[in-house]
Amino acid sequence: MAVIDISFLGEDTLNAAKQLLGVEVITHIDGVETSGFITETEAYLGLNDRAAHTFGGKMTKKNEMMFNDFGHIYVYTMHGHHCMNILTKEREHPEGVLIRGIEPNHGIETMIDRRGREKGLTDGPGKLTKSLGIRRELHNGIELNNGILTLREGRTPREIEATKRIGIDNKAEATDYLYRFIVKGNPHVSRFRGKPLDNNGWK
DNA sequence: AATGGGATAAGCT
DNA sequence: GCTTATCCCATTA
Numbered sequence: 001m002a003v004i005d006i007s008f009l010g011e012d013t014l015n016a017a018k019q020l021l022g023v024e025v026i027t028h029i030d031g032v033e034t035s036g037f038i039t040e041t042e043a044y045l046g047l048n049d050r051a052a053h054t055f056g057g058k059m060t061k062k063n064e065m066m067f068n069d070f071g072h073i074y075v076y077t078m079h080g081h082h083c084m085n086i087l088t089k090e091r092e093h094p095e096g097v098l099i100r101g102i103e104p105n106h107g108i109e110t111m112i113d114r115r116g117r118e119k120g121l122t123d124g125p126g127k128l129t130k131s132l133g134i135r136r137e138l139h140n141g142i143e144l145n146n147g148i149l150t151l152r153e154g155r156t157p158r159e160i161e162a163t164k165r166i167g168i169d170n171k172a173e174a175t176d177y178l179y180r181f182i183v184k185g186n187p188h189v190s191r192f193r194g195k196p197l198d199n200n201g202w203k
Numbered sequence: 204a205a206t207g208g209g210a211t212a213a214g215c216t
Numbered sequence: 217g218c219t220t221a222t223c224c225c226a227t228t229a
Contacts, residue, residue, distance in 0.1 A: 061214070
């Protein structure tokens, strides 16, 4: 599969969050390739979104890498876990898409080693970064398609479902925004319940 | 299957 | 000192 044209990341963050579903994320770290198809994303709309780290345009040591053009990534840590965002738009609009779930494809044995378990490898933002080898101190601010982190054409969701963002519960009006997008019926997403759909919800 | 609490560490004020 | 865009295990059904 071909490396994708990432120019759509510069257009609109909500559309980017939806279009990223199904895209294959590949890392080449420690001499190993690991990859998976994106199943779950959340959009963070910067200046006007109370739930975003860049709400109001305030820059701190934590979020400074958000102030960059689309095609770079922002990695932050919380509770000892690393979470990865793909930046959208130009730096005057510090917006991005949090990758919350992927369906493992290549390098599953490496993911199991890195995670120290065989199940639940990539169904959460802190889990997938650990499986892929992404760490804030090494990868915060790097560009896509530079050899370490690559986006390739992947699969196509049959149906996209929109929900409230996970862990956002006291951010006034932003609490209820439907900015989380998942591949309907795919089990590799946060808090999955029920039975997977045919072909895990892919076309 | 659903819920609750503890672990955890960086960064903010 | 406090918060957090989390994870994992134990407990209850």
